[in-house]
Amino acid sequence: MSQITEQRHLPPGTLAPPPASARQRRARLRRLVTRLASHTLLIAGSIIIMIPIGWMLSTSFKKTGQEWIFPPIWIPDPIWWQNYIEAMYALPIPFYVYVLNTVVITITATLGTVLTSALAAFAFARLRFPARQFMFLLVISTMMLPSAVTLIPKFIIFRHLNWLDTFLPLIVPFWLGGTAFSIFLLRQFFMTIPRELDEAARMDGASSFQIFWWVVLPLSGPALATVIIFQIWSHWNDFIDPLIYINSSSKYTIALALRTFQNVRSQRVNYLMAMSVIQVLPIVILFLGAQKYFIRGIHLSGLSGR
């Protein structure tokens, strides 16, 4: 309000803006109030949501002993970054071995998922072949299948193959079609690519694989990025499969190592939180880097159930 009255007393010579009508003023005020309220809500929400992460970070930098102070202190004094180095060697095997194991599994399994599920998705989106509808229905229904149902028989299969205590059960299935979800997502995305493009390529004598590799894949950046992020996240995060198939501690993933450390020395919360930060951080960085493609991929592939 005061702003408007001020405008009326501008020094002579400057061009005064046309006086705002009462209705315009009210509308502007309402917009301002809404915007303020939105920001307040959003900031409050962000802070509440980030508290646990802050708590994890804070604990991970506390010198042993300080984590048991109550009421808790938020900013550790001193900031004991040595926890990260000590946590590295807190288990019989250095922690980077677990990180390395997880990286190897995550990369190979993700690669397999992207390649083989993109192949299947391309067939479902573009190629006409007998029983296509039925096969796609199978894909959709596996999406709704609780994976716990196949836990025991899969264990028995891998036991027969002599694959227990190797990375193979965590990798090979993903080279055979990846996940139903990624097939679905990629298929939805491929459907949005204009058919004229591959028809033109076919007329030029391109084979189906050439069309897939040179026409469709290069146009599918956001969808591929989405699948890659989902897969990296789920392998990095995976707990139940490594828990079942891996026995020797030298082959543990980060998730298994964390659980072991929790069992062995649950009193070392600062180390435990430092290890947790090591598990969380790469994923958050990855997401922040690829966020743009990720959101677009979800949006464009119509994942919202439409």
Added chain:
Amino acid sequence: MTQTAGEKSSDYVPDKIQAKVNRVQLRPFGKRGLLWREAVDGWLFILPWLFGFLIFTAGPMLASAVLSFMEWEILTPASWVGLANFRQMLRDPLFYKSLYNTAYYSFLGVPLYLIASLMMALLLNMPVRGTSIYRTFFFIPSLTPAVANALLWTWIFSPDFGLANYFLQTVGLPPQKWLFDVNLAKPSLILMGLWGIGSQMIIFLAGLQGIPQTLYEAASIDGANHLQRFWSITLPMLSPTIFFNLVIGVIGSFQVFTTAFIATQGGPQNATLFYVLYLWRNGFDYFKMGYGSALAWVLFVIVLILTLIQFRVARYFVYYEVDEAV
């Protein structure tokens, strides 16, 4: 494919097209016809998936069905016991307990997560500056891997030194035992899950952004207020997304495992013994492969029935826009 790379004279292309057109028109399904080629390609392309499906999904489903009629403890030879596993289940108090715990988690958690994630998405969909930053903040917790998440929250819920009790204390409420309290353990786990609803929120956000702005403009001109616009435009247009999140949410909630495994190991007094945790114990702690498989099949049937019910009910509340040809 008799053409060599060098052949690119202008009069060659029409010939080639003509040849293909002829082939398609004359014998499209013939051995060298385009459609035959395409069908073969189609099957080749889905072959890896098909193998995977047969070996790691269909086969295990079948095996699990057979195993559920057997008694087998890995080291001893398997024997056919008919319906004994299922009869044992009916007498097993822990089966009922785990089923109850899981249903409790699902029926309380899923609606709570749906409403909360929808509200978050609505908040983040407001036209204010800096939404992408807020979105990042709101989404980051759901990136936290399940194990780290469970460990962090066990620490937060620590009865003596935890953050949760510190907050209760500052508001003047008595401290709680959280995960160690029989009555509070399940609600605490549900609260933990609430922190990770970011992926549902993102899906809602994508759904919200798919609603044409013109609908809101038309409604505004007709004098509809915010609430009316929400009830008559946002909700119906979003109903497929809500349905999607509901189905996925129920299936996921019936498989809750890692948080309970890490945070409570099923305790106190089996208050957080969830179905899959009990299944896991039978299979991999007691090596009762037969009984575990029977439990798995019962889970499958329960989830299937719940999903079918949702699809049936969906007919009345899910509004599918008829796709206009683009």
